[in-house]
Amino acid sequence: EKIVEANPEAVFLISPGPSEVILESFKKEMEGNPAWNNVDAVQNGNIIYLPNNLFGASPGTKITQSLEYLHEQLEAIANEAK
Numbered sequence: 001e002k003i004v005e006a007n008p009e010a011v012f013l014i015s016p017g018p019s020e021v022i023l024e025s026f027k028k029e030m031e032g033n034p035a036w037n038n039v040d041a042v043q044n045g046n047i048i049y050l051p052n053n054l055f056g057a058s059p060g061t062k063i064t065q066s067l068e069y070l071h072e073q074l075e076a077i078a079n080e081a082k
Contacts (some may be wrong), residue, residue, distance in 0.1 A: 004035050010046040010077050011039075012070075014055050023049040044080070048073050 003011070011030075015022040027047050030036040041047060054066040 004039055007039055008041050010048060011041040013047065013049050016052065016056065019049045046077050
């Protein structure tokens, strides 16, 4: 409820399962749910899966890669909004 109320521009997912399967399942669930239908992230297709190898656990030595990936995703969303 809090996420829907906040109306985020993007929703980021982390899951231990295969990214394509999880992402598609989550997108279908969100698009079919009346509460989520009004969220900007869902309407604009900004449901983003964060790779398990970078975000599934403490990134350790991959912290720079993790931050770069997140920055690229946020930048792409910001550019779409312009």
